[in-house]
Amino acid sequence: MRGGIDLGGTKIQAVVVDDAGEVKGEERVPTPTGGGPPDVADAIAGALRGAADAAGVETAALDGVGVGSPGIVDTRKGVVSSARNLPDWEGSFPLAQTLGAAVGTRVRIENDVQVATNAEFELGAGRPYRSLLGVFWGTGVGGGIILKGRPWIGRGGAGEIGHVVVKKDGARCPCGRRGCMEAYAGRKALEQRARKRVEKGEKTDLFKIMEKRGRDRLTSGIWARALDHNDRVAAKLLDEAVEALGVGVASALNVLDVDAVILGGGLGLRLGEPYRERIEAAMMPHLFSSDDPPAMHMAALGDLGGAIGASLLIRPRRGAVAQPATVS
Amino acid sequence: MRGGIDLGGTKIQAVVVDDAGEVKGEERVPTPTGGGPPDVADAIAGALRGAADAAGVETAALDGVGVGSPGIVDTRKGVVSSARNLPDWEGSFPLAQTLGAAVGTRVRIENDVQVATNAEFELGAGRPYRSLLGVFWGTGVGGGIILKGRPWIGRGGAGEIGHVVVKKDGARCPCGRRGCMEAYAGRKALEQRARKRVEKGEKTDLFKIMEKRGRDRLTSGIWARALDHNDRVAAKLLDEAVEALGVGVASALNVLDVDAVILGGGLGLRLGEPYRERIEAAMMPHLFSSDDPPAMHMAALGDLGGAIGASLLIRPRRGAVAQPATVS
Numbered sequence: 001m002r003g004g005i006d007l008g009g010t011k012i013q014a015v016v017v018d019d020a021g022e023v024k025g026e027e028r029v030p031t032p033t034g035g036g037p038p039d040v041a042d043a044i045a046g047a048l049r050g051a052a053d054a055a056g057v058e059t060a061a062l063d064g065v066g067v068g069s070p071g072i073v074d075t076r077k078g079v080v081s082s083a084r085n086l087p088d089w090e091g092s093f094p095l096a097q098t099l100g101a102a103v104g105t106r107v108r109i110e111n112d113v114q115v116a117t118n119a120e121f122e123l124g125a126g127r128p129y130r131s132l133l134g135v136f137w138g139t140g141v142g143g144g145i146i147l148k149g150r151p152w153i154g155r156g157g158a159g160e161i162g163h164v165v166v167k168k169d170g171a172r173c174p175c176g177r178r179g180c181m182e183a184y185a186g187r188k189a190l191e192q193r194a195r196k197r198v199e200k201g202e203k204t205d206l207f208k209i210m211e212k213r214g215r216d217r218l219t220s221g222i223w224a225r226a227l228d229h230n231d232r233v234a235a236k237l238l239d240e241a242v243e244a245l246g247v248g249v250a251s252a253l254n255v256l257d258v259d260a261v262i263l264g265g266g267l268g269l270r271l272g273e274p275y276r277e278r279i280e281a282a283m284m285p286h287l288f289s290s291d292d293p294p295a296m297h298m299a300a301l302g303d304l305g306g307a308i309g310a311s312l313l314i315r316p317r318r319g320a321v322a323q324p325a326t327v328s
Numbered sequence: 329m330r331g332g333i334d335l336g337g338t339k340i341q342a343v344v345v346d347d348a349g350e351v352k353g354e355e356r357v358p359t360p361t362g363g364g365p366p367d368v369a370d371a372i373a374g375a376l377r378g379a380a381d382a383a384g385v386e387t388a389a390l391d392g393v394g395v396g397s398p399g400i401v402d403t404r405k406g407v408v409s410s411a412r413n414l415p416d417w418e419g420s421f422p423l424a425q426t427l428g429a430a431v432g433t434r435v436r437i438e439n440d441v442q443v444a445t446n447a448e449f450e451l452g453a454g455r456p457y458r459s460l461l462g463v464f465w466g467t468g469v470g471g472g473i474i475l476k477g478r479p480w481i482g483r484g485g486a487g488e489i490g491h492v493v494v495k496k497d498g499a500r501c502p503c504g505r506r507g508c509m510e511a512y513a514g515r516k517a518l519e520q521r522a523r524k525r526v527e528k529g530e531k532t533d534l535f536k537i538m539e540k541r542g543r544d545r546l547t548s549g550i551w552a553r554a555l556d557h558n559d560r561v562a563a564k565l566l567d568e569a570v571e572a573l574g575v576g577v578a579s580a581l582n583v584l585d586v587d588a589v590i591l592g593g594g595l596g597l598r599l600g601e602p603y604r605e606r607i608e609a610a611m612m613p614h615l616f617s618s619d620d621p622p623a624m625h626m627a628a629l630g631d632l633g634g635a636i637g638a639s640l641l642i643r644p645r646r647g648a649v650a651q652p653a654t655v656s
Contacts, residue, residue, distance in 0.1 A: 131482065143583070152475065154459065154585025160616040164579040168495045168571065177614055179575075243496065247507075251492040255471070255580045257482025286505055288488040 001057055003048050003065035003105075004311025006304075007031070007040070007112060009085030009139030009188070010219060010266060014047035015307040016055040016062065021123070023304060025054030031086065033216060037093035040086055045102040060104030066313030067107060068115030068306050069095065070140075072156070075110050084174070085139045085188065108313040112136075112306060113159060114151055116299070117144025119309025120262045124300035131258040134299075135161065135249055136265035137241075138220070140174070140186040143252065162186060166247040181248030185241040187267055191218040193240075197233050204233035220270035227271075242275065246282020254288045264299030273298055329385055331376050331393035331433075332639025334632075335359070335368070335440060337413030337467030337516070338547060338594060342375035343635040344383040344390065349451070351632060353382030359414065361544060365421035368414055373430040388432030394641030395435060396443030396634050397423065398468075400484070403438050412503070413467045413516065436641040440464075440634060441487060442479055444627070445472025447637025448590045452628035459586040462627075463489065463577055464593035465569075466548070468502070468514045471580065490514060494575040509576030513569040515595055519546045521568075525561050532561035548598035555599075570603065574610020582616045592627030601626055 001024060006013040009031060016025040027050030032039045044067070045059075052059045059065075071083025078096020083089040096107040117134030120126040126134075126146065134144035143161030145152040152158055162182035163175060170179030174188045183189050194206050206218055206226050215222065226234035249261060263276050280296045287293055299305055329352065334341040337359060344353040355378030360367045372395070373387075380387045387393075399411025406424020411417040424435040445462030448454040454462070454474065462472035471489030473480040480486055490510035491503060498507030502516045511517050522534050537550050537557075554562035577589060591604050608624045615621055627633055 145583075147475065147480065152584075155587065155617070155620075155622070156585070157617045158583065158585035160582040160585075163582045163614070163616045164492075165494060165575045165614050166496050168498075168575050170496075175616075179614075247493045247496050251579055252583045254488040254491045255473075255486065255583050256480075257484070257486035257488075259483065286491070286493050286507075288491045288503075289483070289485045292483075294483070 001055060001062055002311045002314040003051065003059065003062045003103075004307040004309070004313075005044055005048065005065060005067040006116070006306030006310060007044060007067055007069045007086075008266065008306070009070065010217070012044055012047045013303065013307040014044070014051040015304055015311060016051045016057060017308065017311045021308070021311075023308065025051040025056075026304065026307070027051040027054065034087055036088035037080075037086070037095065038098065040089070041095060041098045041102065044099055048103055058104075062103075062105045064106040064108060064314035065099070065103060066115070066310035067095065067099070067109040068112035068310040069109050070112050073109050073111050075108065078107060078109055080109060106314075110310075110313055111153070113142035113144040114153060115309040115313065116264060116306040117146060117262070117309075118151060118312060119301055119305045120264065120299050121146045122312065123308065124305060125262050125297040126260060129259040129295070131256075132260050132262060133161070133249070133252060133256060133258050134262045134264065135245070135268070137185060137245065137263065137268035138265035139188050141182045141245070141248070142265070145256065145258070147258070161248060161252045164248040164251050166244045166251070181244050184244030185248075187218065187220065187223070190223070190237050190241060193237050194218065194233060197237075202233050205229050205231045206234055220266040223267065224270050238271075242278045242282050245279045246284075247286055249279065250283040250286035253283070253294060254286075257289060258294055260295040260297065262297055262299050264305060269299060269302060329383060329390055330639045330642040331379065331387065331390045331431075332635040332637070332641075333372055333376065333393060333395040334444070334634030334638060335372060335395055335397045335414075336594065336634070337398065338545070340372055340375045341631065341635040342372070342379040343632060343639060344379045344385060345636065345639045349636070349639075351636065353379040353384075354632065354635070355379040355382065362415055364416035365408075365414070365423065366426065368417070369421075369423060369426045369430065372427055376431055386432075390431075390433045392434040392436060392642035393427070393431060394443070394638035395423065395427070395437040396440035396638040397437050398440050401437050401439050403436065406435060406437055408437060434642075438638075438641055439481070441470030441472040442481060443637040443641065444592060444634040445474060445590070446479060446640060447629055447633045448592065448627050449474045450640065451636065452633060453590050453625040454588060457587040457623070459584075460588050460590060461489070461577070461580060461584060461586050462590045462592065463573070463596070465513060465573065465591065465596035466593035467516050469510045469573070469576070470593070473584065473586070475586070489576060489580045492576040492579050494572045494579070509572050512572030513576075515546065515548065515551070518551070518565050518569060521565055522546065522561060525565075530561055533557050533559045534562055548594040551595065552598050566599075570606045570610050573607045574612075575614055577607065578611040578614035581611070581622060582614075585617060586622055588623040588625065590625055590627050592633060597627065597630060
């Protein structure tokens, strides 16, 4: 059996899967909002132990644990740097080593978005296609690219669709740049934009819902709930997010012209098909191939996609059988 | 010997090269601004005859002629569609067949920008790199992509960087969309923008220079000359073009993260290294990898790059020797 971790800005999802790729145990914990990388590593280890318990196995008995991580990932060294959506993680941290010591098995780390894209390509909504753009709409907006069946990572930083510019001299992005798609669409930016509107005297239930639910940030669920309550600020900000996603994804497609787009991420999955359709519609006026647009689907593996994808990073030990097909 | 044609919105460049890739004859004619596809085919045939004469060969004796064409190119059928920078070429035209009958040898057509990018990759400034973005700044702004040594064309429409959006709800592009990079940077759009400024009463020498030189549009040379005359409208519009190129190319690089960018095209080559530096500087604030940016170079093959690249589409007949290395 193998472990898989989806390390997100909001939550840590752990799964334990068997050699046939079936999920045998899972656990989800909130990502620490304070402390630093060692606290995050502790939380990951805790989530993995929970998933292993549910699967009836010790973590040390796993063939290994794959981690999909934000930030800049050095897979060979197992080091994660500049993970700005994680607490105090501007520098570099040897996550594979630290986590491996805590759980007693080998750890392999790759970029979270590429891991999730690979999972959708191999097991999810991307299976019919040879080239894909994965769009993960959550705390930020991440992009994963598959070309002719293989991940395209460029010099290591490809797929940064969140930082495709949608408006020159536009809004300040959490990354510090101006006019990025993520500055209008990422959940972190959306929360900043909502706070600004409140400061200007606009009324919204977003922060009341947050308090009522005992959260300290606007999760995807809070945004969805505010929409259900016909909250005008939430609706307006998500309209702007949809518009930005349409422009930015269309720009990326004008460059890549892949077969299909897969929409996932916390907000993407939570808002679902109606928002996928809205983003697709917002894309069309900017798409060079609007007469013959790429297919666009919701991610099929849902919330567990990232963690299942991460488990694919671990190959069963010699003698093990029946693993799912992997990216060649 | 082989022919190569660079079919542009402003001029048609023909070359005849020997089996070692050396240019033995060349001719350049203006692209017809009226008529339709058959008139353009006639002009191409005329240019090729001129180049063949200079090389001391009949066109019918050539191993074939490669054409780099704007618009949507169906290489297998030899058909060019929707070449909006050419006169009355909204529909489809069997250019390979028509031109082949006129010059008495086989014709192979591919996308002009991809042809020019391949030429820079094989013979020019792209030789040290495995992955490239070619940026061709001329009548429009075209992009060609090489990934791991091979052209990436997606479903046939990849590399449309001219239609990467740089400003949501921005200026109208000659393509009809809003806010495209080309709407600010393409020479066709620049001319429209210059005319609007004149209509508003601003003073510029651009159109005087055009008349003095007997041209009916603002060529790259006219823009360069206006800059030499410290023309403020020309300088301002080119400033905006540089800004848009910086944003749009950065966005494309945030997606692709290739090793290098090669800047060519009529305006790019004419304005040269100082403008390459300005575009690079305008790119930096938007580049996700600004700590370790891709290399950026001027195209090395100059004005003949597109035509030489097109000649690479023709493989020598059996028994011929010593052709340049080709994209594997």
